[in-house]
Amino acid sequence: MKYIIHIDIDAFFAAVEELLDPSLKDKPVIVGGLPHERGVASTASYAARKYGVHSGMSLQKAYQLCPQGVFVRGNYQLYASFSRSFIHILSQYTPDVEVASLDEAYLDLTRCRPLYASFSRAAREIKQTVEKELGLAVSVGVGPNKVLAKLATNRAKPGGLYEIRPGREDEFLKELNIELLPGIGPKAQAVFRLLNVSKIGDLWGLPRAALRSLFGLNGEKIYLQSRGIDSRPLAAASLPKSLSRETTFLQDLWDRRLLLAHLAYLCDRLALALRKQRLFAHIIEAKVRYSDFKTEARRRLLVTPRQDMGEIFRIARELFLELFSGSRLSLRLVGVKASDLVRGQSLSLFEPYPKQQESLGYAVDQVRERYGFGSLLTAREKMLQDVYSFEKDRGFILKTASLTK
């Protein structure tokens, strides 16, 4: 029998904002953008949820429901730094920690049995320590595996601790709504509505083969998890599988020069992220979303993995133009993604990697870190200069955006 703890920071981004500005305490705080912007709420404080606002909701809708809400764009660097402290605290209790997201983690205390007189008491202590050291409320769930621990956390919210006792699993699961089960999203819910399945207990009546044919491998997972069966071990930290950067514009764009300039800016940010983690990509992908919300992507496999902005942009540009050149529609989004990532220096017998490009990248990063982004402009980056001013004053650019390609 394993002893798994799931721990989740309540309304994380909103809670950090309240910590920084105590006058926000108990106010409906909505993080994600300003009400007129194109976007969704990434977090709503519990005060905001009382008005029906929740994460994923469009900001315009959130404003309608809660015009007195405090809307903030958010500071993701800051949240990431809180997240690192959060994980650091958890690592004091066991080496078996899986970081599930910025504000969420699993702990496996099974191996640490000799250290703790009582697991229940250990769970309480972890919760108290995190709350004291971070100043943020957390919810904690305890169970014999990941899925039960996570469902227990959901029961514990906000700010509580819930432990599923051995032998009580079915009783706990039976009356839960199916959408609480990880892997059941909007599409699967629609299917289950047709089947008149709304509680996890209802799922028990469906044959494994039926779920398999409806949802493939995910159906198998649903079959097992609905019964509280989950043998997945905690995942060890690993290299990221992909890194990407994308932007949804305030208004759809048609001007090819502006779009390419923005793509260059995204490639620059992506290259920076790759260099920070010393990663090289075998696959570069460009993505567009048209004004009708249809989304397309084109990718290219590279013989030699790359991390330099110049090459990433050269490829992304070609892929982007393949997509956009034939389009009659303007674009609401452009993006670039790097995947099939490897760490460290590339080794190709046939195509020696241009090492000086890499060191140039690192050098540029260091200068920027010390003197700011605009301090070092090579000829190659001239185009980016336009983009940074574009970022500074998007409104102006959008107003003056030409109507021809």
Add this chain to the structure above:
DNA sequence: TCTGGGGTCCTAGGACCC
């Protein structure tokens, strides 16, 4: 109510090979 940004994993079809 017009729908973010950053990820993971799965599926399906075509090319290609033996």
Add this chain to the structure above:
DNA sequence: TCTGGGGTCCTAGGACCC
């Protein structure tokens, strides 16, 4: 001349999660 049976790689797209 009317057409096998894999296996793997590559690309594109979609469901889902926080």
